[in-house]
Amino acid sequence: MMASRQQLSLLGPPAGQPLRLERPGLVLRHWPAWLDDADLWLERLLIEVPWKQEWIVLHGRRHPLPRLTAAMGDPGCHYSYSGVANPLEPWSSAVEELRRRVEALLYPRDPTQPSDAAPGFTNVLLNLYRDGHDHMGWHADAEPSLDPTAPIASLSLGASRCFRLRPRTRPAPTPTPAPTPNSDAGPLGALSLELGRGDLLVMDPPSQRHWQHQLPPRRRIRDARINLTFRRVIPRGGSMAE
Template structure:
């Protein structure tokens, strides 16, 4: 049975994350971490060069159910599900936000995947962020803006003493850090929630491995 986590209670002291640990899973969570989350949403809707990417499955090409943008330092190329995204340079404001997220997460990030869920029909299917160019020793930091949506996690290999799937709401301004080795052992998704009319933007700050950074 799915375990619904209410991470908003009790409120921790400022700066101290709540933690969730299971076998192979380590999360840190700061509710309402970002001040001015609503203005960030307005700004990012227009300032980010959003793209509609497509994937090909069983010979048929489909638009992926959300808009995306890949931002990063020079040479930080990334591909997932057959999508090779062009690298956009950091905007000045996202550079600053990167530094704030780094201070909380305790890690230097060199890239950022942005997802724009236009309403509750947009979604992200079960996957792990385990592509070969990502550094498996580094965390991935996820910052949410706009509509609250469910974020679900389940073990990659269910066993007899399987951990239950986990689900919790990621609301406006919440910061979630997925520490290693979470991506190796757990999958995550953002399911559809049809009654949601508001949009949501999620930013995942990542580390491309040094050996995978293209030299110019």
């Protein structure tokens, strides 16, 4: 007897393939526990990354961001958001190695092409959520400096946290789609994913144009979490080579 659609989705994707989650305007690929030795990478990044407390100005008052941050990137590939200008650091050795691994998955190289022919990531924003009080509010990663045709790859280490998404505009009323095994559909088409240690989540275009995301506080969580979002920033004063 043939398995039903529901049974098939509970079996999960074939080994090495991501879970796919699609809604109108949203395309996500999720590789649970993708990175081996995620706890060792967490320890390494806690030490190696120059974590900073940045500030944001809201209604004329300065507030500390509810997390520590750092940014690394290629020369000229600076990324700023909401008036927060994270100083651009050169790639550290651990973060460079993680970039290489994520690019090898998402942009497998054609051995017949020169090694610099494939596009890749030029910037990473790193967030350190010291415990469940640290969080990030609703936003989309849609700054003009980002290449809108590139995916954003988000790698999670440390404590498992809830990641929420919601449409940027109210969707037309449609029947609520059935939840997939790793997500819960909420009101107005909002979705929640649990991002655990070593998980890789890729947000493909045009997701940032139509959806926002957030990392809500989870006050009972005592452990730290690090998230790295690899992005393709267009170098200042130039356009990306294909």
